[in-house]
Amino acid sequence: MEDVVARIKEKFSSRILKSEEKSSRRIYLDINPADIPATAKFIFKDLGCRFVITTGTDTPAGIEMLYHFSQDSSGKLISLRALIVDKKHPQIESIAPIIKGAEWIEREIWELLGVNFIGHPNLTHLLLIDDWPEGKYPLRKEER
Amino acid sequence: MSWKIKALTKSLWVFHAACSPCNNCDIEILDLITPRYDVERFGITLAGSVRHADALLVTGVPNFKTKERLKMLYSQAPKPCLVVAIGGCACGRVMFRDSYNSPCRVDEVIPVDVYIPGCPPKPEAMIAGIVKLINKVKGK
Numbered sequence: 001m002e003d004v005v006a007r008i009k010e011k012f013s014s015r016i017l018k019s020e021e022k023s024s025r026r027i028y029l030d031i032n033p034a035d036i037p038a039t040a041k042f043i044f045k046d047l048g049c050r051f052v053i054t055t056g057t058d059t060p061a062g063i064e065m066l067y068h069f070s071q072d073s074s075g076k077l078i079s080l081r082a083l084i085v086d087k088k089h090p091q092i093e094s095i096a097p098i099i100k101g102a103e104w105i106e107r108e109i110w111e112l113l114g115v116n117f118i119g120h121p122n123l124t125h126l127l128l129i130d131d132w133p134e135g136k137y138p139l140r141k142e143e144r
Numbered sequence: 145m146s147w148k149i150k151a152l153t154k155s156l157w158v159f160h161a162a163c164s165p166c167n168n169c170d171i172e173i174l175d176l177i178t179p180r181y182d183v184e185r186f187g188i189t190l191a192g193s194v195r196h197a198d199a200l201l202v203t204g205v206p207n208f209k210t211k212e213r214l215k216m217l218y219s220q221a222p223k224p225c226l227v228v229a230i231g232g233c234a235c236g237r238v239m240f241r242d243s244y245n246s247p248c249r250v251d252e253v254i255p256v257d258v259y260i261p262g263c264p265p266k267p268e269a270m271i272a273g274i275v276k277l278i279n280k281v282k283g284k
Contacts, residue, residue: 128245129208138244 004047004071004078005029012039026077033082033092036067040095043069043078051099052077056109058141059083063090063115084115094120112139148224152198153278155187158228159197159221163214163250165204168264169231173201176267183271199226199277202256205233207245211253218254226257226277230270235259 005027009016018030031039043049052068067080084090094117096103106117107126114137117123125132162170176183177190191197194217206214218225229250232238240246250256257280260273 127207127209132208 004043004049004074004076007047008039008043008078011042015039025075026079028079028081030081030083033065033084036065036080036082037093037095037098039080040067040069041098043080044099047071049078051101054095054102054105054109056113056115056139058087058113058139061085062087063113065092065109065115067095089116090114091116091118093118096120111137113137114140149281152224152226152281155189156198156226156274156278157189157191157196158199158201159191159194159217160201160203161194161214161217163202163204163206163210163234165231165233169203169234172264172267172270173203173230176270181267181271183274186274188274194221197221197225199228200254201228201230202234202250202254203230205237205240205243205246206248206250206253208247211247214250214253226281227254228273228277229256229259230273231265232261232263235261238263 008029009019012031012035015031015035016029017032020028020030022028044051049069049071052070055066055068057064062083062085065082065084069078069080070076071078082092084092090113092115094102094106096106096117097119103121104126106120107123109115110117110120110123111125111128111132124130160170160173175181177188194200200218200221202214204210218227229235233240234250237246237249258273258277260270262269265273
């Protein structure tokens with residue numbers, strides 16, 4: 001079984017800001033938001049990991065984006081963590097052109113958290129109605 | 145009792161309208177219509193289209209999207225159409241009343257004839273609810 005984490009670390013040693021092993025099967029890798037597409041492409045295309053989901057959380061420091069990938073043969077779960085500091089106009093490059101399965105979750109994060117995905121093929125409302133008021137993002141802290 | 149109303153007391157054809165539920169009520173409805181509880185022995189069966197249905201089973205709390213679809217479904221149903229709200233969400237909005245995507249209750253969109261609370265209600269409760277509904281239609 002090839003060690004996916006070692007290969008990511010070997011390829012992107014300069015980009016990984018911090019790596020955290022919660023357990024032997026759960027690894028978090030902190031990277032800059034700008035490095036997300038290239039890293040996600042390497043993990044998905046070259047290492048053959050499965051894209052699980054993207055999650056977004058509104059934290060006091062900024063909007064935390066997590067990209068979860070799974071190597072099903074070993075049961076390892078790798079999460080790329082990127083913090084978008086600018087909470088006024090959060091934006092990140094879309095991974096939907098690389099990973100088709102990320103298209104809908106990015107639409108959902110866009111409408112619920114207000115993260116603008118640059119290069120997304122179809123950034124329209126998914127769960128909310130089409131005439132949802134602009135600038136109102138229900139999963140932001142200030143909406144509570 | 146008009147013949148139209150009388151027909152409703154015999155064999156109800158139901159249409160299942162899932163209005164953004166969590167699917168627990170839907171699983172119990174499946175239990176209700178499959179051999180374990182088998183309400184088909186009373187003539188109650190699922191209709192593939194709301195245009196063939198006598199009753200509408202509504203589960204879940206409507207959101208902005210399903211609210212419009214529920215209204216559309218009810219307008220397509222042949223009248224008189226009975227509406228059964230199944231589960232706590234459809235009876236009142238319970239924990240979703242302050243949700244950003246919950247505009248109204250089911251009975252603010254369409255008239256509801258019988259409420260079956262529970263999270264999810266047991267198939268026995270649903271059968272009891274349908275019996276009460278038929279008695280209500282008969283005017284008992």
